[in-house]
Amino acid sequence: MKIIVAEKISDKGMEVLQASGAQVDLKLKIPREELLEIIPAYDAIVVRSATKIDEEFFAHATSVKVVGRAGNGVDNIDMTAATKHGVIVVNTPDANSVSAAEHTIGLMLASSRKSPQANMAMKNRIWDRSPFTGTELYRKTVGIVGLGRIGALVATRLQAFDMKVIAYDPYIADSRFEKFGVEKKETLAELMQEADFLTVHTPKTKETLGMIGKEQFALAKKGLHIVNCARGGIVDEEALAWAAAEGIVTAGGIDVLKDEPATTSPLFDLEHIILTPHIGADTVEAQDNVGVSIAHEVLSALRGEVVPNAVNMPTLQRQELEQVKQSLKLGEIMGKCYYQLNKEPVEQLEIIYSGETAKMETEMITLAVLKGLMEPVIQEKVNYVNAGLLAKNRGIEVVESKIADNEHYLNFIQLKVHSKEKTFTIGGTVFGKNELRIAEINGFVFDVIPTDYMLIAENIDQPGMIGKIGTMLGQNNINIATMQVSRNVQGEKAMMFMAIDSEPTEEDLAKITTVDGILKVQFLQMG
Ligand SMILES: NC(=O)c1ccc[n+]([C@@H]2O[C@H](COP(=O)([O-])OP(=O)(O)OC[C@H]3O[C@@H](n4cnc5c(N)ncnc54)[C@H](O)[C@@H]3O)[C@@H](O)[C@H]2O)c1
Numbered sequence: 001m002k003i004i005v006a007e008k009i010s011d012k013g014m015e016v017l018q019a020s021g022a023q024v025d026l027k028l029k030i031p032r033e034e035l036l037e038i039i040p041a042y043d044a045i046v047v048r049s050a051t052k053i054d055e056e057f058f059a060h061a062t063s064v065k066v067v068g069r070a071g072n073g074v075d076n077i078d079m080t081a082a083t084k085h086g087v088i089v090v091n092t093p094d095a096n097s098v099s100a101a102e103h104t105i106g107l108m109l110a111s112s113r114k115s116p117q118a119n120m121a122m123k124n125r126i127w128d129r130s131p132f133t134g135t136e137l138y139r140k141t142v143g144i145v146g147l148g149r150i151g152a153l154v155a156t157r158l159q160a161f162d163m164k165v166i167a168y169d170p171y172i173a174d175s176r177f178e179k180f181g182v183e184k185k186e187t188l189a190e191l192m193q194e195a196d197f198l199t200v201h202t203p204k205t206k207e208t209l210g211m212i213g214k215e216q217f218a219l220a221k222k223g224l225h226i227v228n229c230a231r232g233g234i235v236d237e238e239a240l241a242w243a244a245a246e247g248i249v250t251a252g253g254i255d256v257l258k259d260e261p262a263t264t265s266p267l268f269d270l271e272h273i274i275l276t277p278h279i280g281a282d283t284v285e286a287q288d289n290v291g292v293s294i295a296h297e298v299l300s301a302l303r304g305e306v307v308p309n310a311v312n313m314p315t316l317q318r319q320e321l322e323q324v325k326q327s328l329k330l331g332e333i334m335g336k337c338y339y340q341l342n343k344e345p346v347e348q349l350e351i352i353y354s355g356e357t358a359k360m361e362t363e364m365i366t367l368a369v370l371k372g373l374m375e376p377v378i379q380e381k382v383n384y385v386n387a388g389l390l391a392k393n394r395g396i397e398v399v400e401s402k403i404a405d406n407e408h409y410l411n412f413i414q415l416k417v418h419s420k421e422k423t424f425t426i427g428g429t430v431f432g433k434n435e436l437r438i439a440e441i442n443g444f445v446f447d448v449i450p451t452d453y454m455l456i457a458e459n460i461d462q463p464g465m466i467g468k469i470g471t472m473l474g475q476n477n478i479n480i481a482t483m484q485v486s487r488n489v490q491g492e493k494a495m496m497f498m499a500i501d502s503e504p505t506e507e508d509l510a511k512i513t514t515v516d517g518i519l520k521v522q523f524l525q526m527g
């Protein structure tokens with residue numbers, strides 16, 4: 001296993017990676033061209049916010065299975081491209097939140113008291129108190145844009161300063177505002193009109209880029225203090241410069257700029273706006289948390305284990321994952337059967353979860369079914385990350401339904417795979433903790449343990465069929481481990497389901513079909 005660490009993570013994080021036995025190459029500040037040249041040799045890459053992980057990167061990164069973002073924001077990673085290439089992106093969304101929140105408050109206090117400017121004067125041996133009259137936070141109104149992890153930490157901390165906290169976040173429930181004692185504002189305009197201090201804590205998205213612009217500043221009270229410790233560009237830099245020139249914004253602290261690393265921005269020339277070079281997460285504690293967390297996540301993802309913070313696939317808590325683990329296996333096995341038994345392209349995949357399975361988090365099971373379904377016929381690697389997208393691209397409509405009760409089984413998954421001409425069905429259950437069973441194929445009832453090699457034969461329900469097929473397989477040196485026969489109407493079509501110990505050749509199968517009464521024989525590779 002080879003892992004490249006392209007941006008600095010803590011020594012503790014490096015130690016976790018190295019202890020895994022993987023080859024870990026630290027390549028700080030590696031030029032882009034060089035990175036693209038060497039990346040084909042790596043299984044995983046660890047980055048922070050400075051490395052662009054885009055389509056061009058993935059086109060070169062042919063062996064990369066995991067991108068570890070040692071931090072929170074993933075706006076430097078093209079998630080669509082990662083998903084398309086089946087690469088898992090993991091991050092550490094919580095590990096640096098406290099540091100970012102504290103830096104936000106630090107910027108708010110420092111800019112309000114002009115501490116950095118006073119420090120500069122002192123270092124120039126100037127003792128003059130008069131330019132540094134500041135403003136208190138006490139009893140002022142702070143407007144928070146985005147009441148997520150960091151927004152909420154900032155809110156509770158500022159309440160200790162006796163500030164009135166109002167927030168605008170149209171994507172969260174009212175209960176979250178209530179939980180943090182924050183007054184909800186329905187519109188950004190309302191927030192802008194009431195705030196004495198404004199701080200943004202949204203991700204960088206199409207919607208949030210430039211969301212605090214000239215129009216918003218024009219609504220603000222004169223003397224607004226502003227902080228951006230989220231992402232550069234959410235507060236439009238030109239607009240902020242304009243608002244400062246107009247006396248609308250009189251203080252501010254900005255940790256993030258639109259184009260980083262930045263040496264040009266209208267903000268560099270603003271006396272009352274203090275700047276830091278994206279250091280919100282740069283504390284010993286945050287970097288230790290981030291480094292250790294990302295190391296564990298990357299290693300888990302590489303081993304195909306639980307990844308709690310996978311950004312581009314459904315995540316499950318450890319307990320939920322334990323619950324669905326066997327259903328994932330069952331779903332994948334059943335999905336795998338379709339193209340081995342049918343040649344018609346799938347139009348619609350119906351997945352019916354019933355009994356206890358209906359109460360589970362089934363999103364991942366559906367992905368497991370899709371993974372199994374497409375793996376036998378697709379050249380690209382199919383995994384939980386790209387299975388949904390690959391199915392969509394192949395025009396497969398996925399319909400899930402849940403039925404609380406199942407007459408016969410405690411838990412049951414049934415697939416109805418619809419092609420243009422017909423519908424193939426397969427159903428299965430998990431007995432006890434981990435006993436998988438195929439319980440139905442095309443209306444024939446079974447109780448079969450899926451094994452690596454299986455044969456399915458359709459035959460006329462007449463005496464002597466089992467003996468004939470057994471003899472035929474024996475002649476070809478194929479041992480039957482277990483066998484079940486199922487029929488619905490006496491004398492009509494029946495089905496035999498056999499677990500065999502070795503893989504038959506095409507010739508073996510052809511010979512069996514010559515047996516009188518055998519209608520069809522197909523081999524299934526389940527493992
Ligand atoms: N400066 C740093 O070093 C540093 C450190 C950590 C995180 N960050 C950044 O801080 C930001 C917040 O991180 P977080 O962990 O709190 O994220 P989060 O996902 O927990 O919260 C973001 C909140 O923003 C809200 N939101 C999204 N779009 C919105 C919109 N258009 N209007 C209003 N609200 C909107 C969401 O509903 C959510 O509640 C991110 O941009 C992250 O990258 C920066």
Ligand SMILES: O=C(O)[C@H](O)COP(=O)(O)O
Pocket residue numbers: 048049050070071072073074096278280281282
């Ligand atoms: O999103 C984050 O986690 C912060 O912005 C920190 O980014 P960094 O890891 O590049 O410091």
